[in-house]
Amino acid sequence: MPLFWLRIAVILYGVGLLYSFLGLSRKSEWLSRFVIPATALGALLHLVSLVETTFEYGHIAPTTVHHSESLLAFLCMALFLAVWAVYRTTAFGIFVFPLVFLLTFAASIGQQPPEFTSELLRKGWIVAHVALIFAGYAALFLSFVASIVYLLQERGLKSKSSGTISRLPALEVIDQIGYRALILGFPFMTVGLIAGSVVAQAQFGATFFLDPKILLSLLMWAVYMLLLFTRWNSGWRGRRAAFLSSFAFLIAVGAWAANYFSGVHRFLQL
Amino acid sequence: MRLSLLGVNHRTAPVEIRERFAIPESRLAEATQRLARHPGVEEGMIVSTCNRVELLVSSENGHTDLRGFLREYFKTDVSPYEEHLYELNERDAVRHLFRVAASLDSMIVGEPQILGQVKEAYAVARGVGAVHSNLNGVITRAFAVAKRVRNETQVGSSSVSVASVAVELAKKIFGSLEGKHVFLVGAGKMSELAAKHLLAHGAGSIFVANRTHDRAVELAGRFQGEAIRFDELYDTADRADIVISSTGAPHAIFRREHGVKFLQRRKNRPMFFIDIAVPRDVDPEMNRLDGIFVYDIDDLQSVVASNLSDRKSEADRAEQIVEAEVDRCLARFNEKEIVPTIVSLQEQIETIRQAEIDRARGRLGAMTPEQEMAVDALTKAIVNKILHTPITTLKSAAREAEANTLEETIRRIFNLKTEAPKKDQPE
Numbered sequence: 001m002p003l004f005w006l007r008i009a010v011i012l013y014g015v016g017l018l019y020s021f022l023g024l025s026r027k028s029e030w031l032s033r034f035v036i037p038a039t040a041l042g043a044l045l046h047l048v049s050l051v052e053t054t055f056e057y058g059h060i061a062p063t064t065v066h067h068s069e070s071l072l073a074f075l076c077m078a079l080f081l082a083v084w085a086v087y088r089t090t091a092f093g094i095f096v097f098p099l100v101f102l103l104t105f106a107a108s109i110g111q112q113p114p115e116f117t118s119e120l121l122r123k124g125w126i127v128a129h130v131a132l133i134f135a136g137y138a139a140l141f142l143s144f145v146a147s148i149v150y151l152l153q154e155r156g157l158k159s160k161s162s163g164t165i166s167r168l169p170a171l172e173v174i175d176q177i178g179y180r181a182l183i184l185g186f187p188f189m190t191v192g193l194i195a196g197s198v199v200a201q202a203q204f205g206a207t208f209f210l211d212p213k214i215l216l217s218l219l220m221w222a223v224y225m226l227l228l229f230t231r232w233n234s235g236w237r238g239r240r241a242a243f244l245s246s247f248a249f250l251i252a253v254g255a256w257a258a259n260y261f262s263g264v265h266r267f268l269q270l
Numbered sequence: 271m272r273l274s275l276l277g278v279n280h281r282t283a284p285v286e287i288r289e290r291f292a293i294p295e296s297r298l299a300e301a302t303q304r305l306a307r308h309p310g311v312e313e314g315m316i317v318s319t320c321n322r323v324e325l326l327v328s329s330e331n332g333h334t335d336l337r338g339f340l341r342e343y344f345k346t347d348v349s350p351y352e353e354h355l356y357e358l359n360e361r362d363a364v365r366h367l368f369r370v371a372a373s374l375d376s377m378i379v380g381e382p383q384i385l386g387q388v389k390e391a392y393a394v395a396r397g398v399g400a401v402h403s404n405l406n407g408v409i410t411r412a413f414a415v416a417k418r419v420r421n422e423t424q425v426g427s428s429s430v431s432v433a434s435v436a437v438e439l440a441k442k443i444f445g446s447l448e449g450k451h452v453f454l455v456g457a458g459k460m461s462e463l464a465a466k467h468l469l470a471h472g473a474g475s476i477f478v479a480n481r482t483h484d485r486a487v488e489l490a491g492r493f494q495g496e497a498i499r500f501d502e503l504y505d506t507a508d509r510a511d512i513v514i515s516s517t518g519a520p521h522a523i524f525r526r527e528h529g530v531k532f533l534q535r536r537k538n539r540p541m542f543f544i545d546i547a548v549p550r551d552v553d554p555e556m557n558r559l560d561g562i563f564v565y566d567i568d569d570l571q572s573v574v575a576s577n578l579s580d581r582k583s584e585a586d587r588a589e590q591i592v593e594a595e596v597d598r599c600l601a602r603f604n605e606k607e608i609v610p611t612i613v614s615l616q617e618q619i620e621t622i623r624q625a626e627i628d629r630a631r632g633r634l635g636a637m638t639p640e641q642e643m644a645v646d647a648l649t650k651a652i653v654n655k656i657l658h659t660p661i662t663t664l665k666s667a668a669r670e671a672e673a674n675t676l677e678e679t680i681r682r683i684f685n686l687k688t689e690a691p692k693k694d695q696p697e
Contacts, residue, residue, distance in 0.1 A: 153442075154560070157439070157442060157443060157563050158557060158563065160565065160569050160572070160573070169445070170441060170442050170443060170444060170445035171442065171443045171444070171445075171540060172443065172444050172445045172540070173445040176445075234537060234538060235536070235537030235538035235539060236538060237538055237560075237561070238538075238560045238561060239560050240560070
């Protein structure tokens with residue numbers, strides 16, 4: 001049943017995907033009326049699916065790759081909807097929808113047998129670790145999207161072509177969204193990493209540090225820190241901030257992918 | 271019913287003429303009442319704004335002397351103004367009303383105030399009972415058309431003056447202008463206007479710097495701003511988010527190195543330079559700095575031009591909507607108008623039928639109820655069959671222009687009396 005809801009959610013997210021394909025063209029105007037209702041309903045069903053899965057396994061921490069993809073997609077979607085609720089802009093969807101669609105689509109392909117069967121997953125520390133890190137990922141992704149939208153809008157204003165300018169939110173609004181996402185995501189990420197370290201320390205001792213996944217995560221955290229620091233110290237935004245946050249995003253993708261060749265982070269039956 | 275409209279507007283008359291016929295709001299109710307009582311007028315409405323004065327009336331026979339109303343009301347001879355007046359009837363009057371309400375006849379096409387003004391005029395006219403039946407339908411239709419135009423076209427949605435484009439751009443950079451500071455460098459008419467617009471949209475304080483400091487002080491006083499000495503310009507300019515520059519300097523006063531310094535002090539918060547000076551005050555190189563946006567007068571004007579051409583093409587679409595709505599509106603009215611003719615035609619024939627049955631009854635003698643019914647059914651069938659084509663033809667003709675002639679013909683052929691158009695009667 002969770003899969004059923006998820007598949008309907010994918011179809012609804014398809015409206016969002018279509019919207020992002022139309023991009024900033026004039027045609028997207030009529031679609032923008034449906035995109036929020038459709039994707040919000042999708043997110044609701046997505047939530048239903050997640051809750052059902054949680055009951056099935058008895059804990060919130062993802063038990064399969066698909067499950068974790070689904071959880072991350074939902075968090076991104078929830079953040080996007082929060083931005084829409086506050087700022088009434090769907091422009092971020094152009095970049096958010098493809099990722100959400102892709103992740104959810106992959107997750108809805110089929111039911112995997114529980115992969116991460118380690119007893120560790122039932123521990124509160126791990127649950128906190130996963131939930132916090134995922135929220136941090138989603139916030140980082142949103143601030144990355146914000147920096148791209150910022151660049152687009154800046155380009156539009158500088159080139160003095162009125163076309164794209166009118167469809168995007170104001171420059172300072174985009175900046176604010178990106179900044180708030182960073183501020184929101186950083187504590188999640190930090191506490192999430194600490195929680196993970198606590199578990200790993202207890203389980204593997206000090207050697208867990210040398211795992212590629214852990215190293216990438218720490219690097220990502222450092223770049224994240226740098227992003228915030230340059231912002232506070234010299235108000236970096238626009239091009240320089242976009243460069244940094246795309247770097248952070250790339251490392252985040254790497255850290256996510258590192259799961260496939262990480263020793264300590266596989267949560268197989270121990 | 272006939273609709274007529276007499277008026278002057280910004281296209282046909284300069285303000286000196288328009289103001290002669292303007293009716294202040296306080297006297298509009300009384301004027302509308304008098305219009306409604308004018309000979310021949312059934313219903314009437316007066317729209318009086320700074321750009322137009324228009325009398326719209328419906329009359330039974332189309333013979334209303336609206337010029338006579340102007341003559342009496344303003345106690346002046348109207349003939350010298352003949353070249354400025356326009357009089358429209360029926361279809362043209364409906365179309366004009368629709369275009370006015372949809373803001374297609376405005377000086378700035380698409381400006382939103384006019385609809386409100388027409389609505390007020392309508393409320394006044396209804397209030398004094400000058401508008402009740404026929405005109406009511408046309409005017410409320412005009413409001414619906416205006417709404418349709420606003421919803422289905424972009425005709426009112428873009429800025430078409432340099433000052434409003436400046437505001438629009440500032441909003442695209444800063445979102446809300448709330449609490450943003452504006453710096454006027456040089457005091458000119460246009461920069462003053464732009465500043466006024468920005469303030470009206472929420473901008474916070476204003477700084478003014480001018481080569482002649484007294485002028486700066488005077489201007490700052492008017493905006494309740496702060497006058498800055500011109501030699502302190504570079505040390506203070508970064509306090510402003512929006513700089514409007516319009517000095518007569520022969521070369522740029524804001525150069526790239528200034529921009530770099532400003533950004534540093536502002537921690538890279540964006541800055542918007544509006545350069546309306548010729549020769550330019552702001553080095554275009556500044557626009558290359560991240561976070562600084564420079565628009566010179568040509569940039570602003572090209573935005574205005576592209577907005578205007580957008581409006582133009584949108585206005586063309588709006589005109590099509592209006593035209594279609596005029597057709598629909600008139601069709602409905604004509605259909606309503608044809609009803610009395612159809613009714614009197616049916617009555618006429620029915621009278622003949624009854625009379626013939628009565629005459630026949632004398633000759634046929636007493637009939638059984640069945641026979642009575644048979645005769646009745648027979649005659650009714652004949653009458654209905656004969657009338658069928660004329661009535662359907664009348665109904666379908668009502669939607670087209672030939673309605674009146676066809677109606678006339680039928681009235682004459684069947685010798686129908688009553689409310690035939692009284693066009694030929696003397697007043």
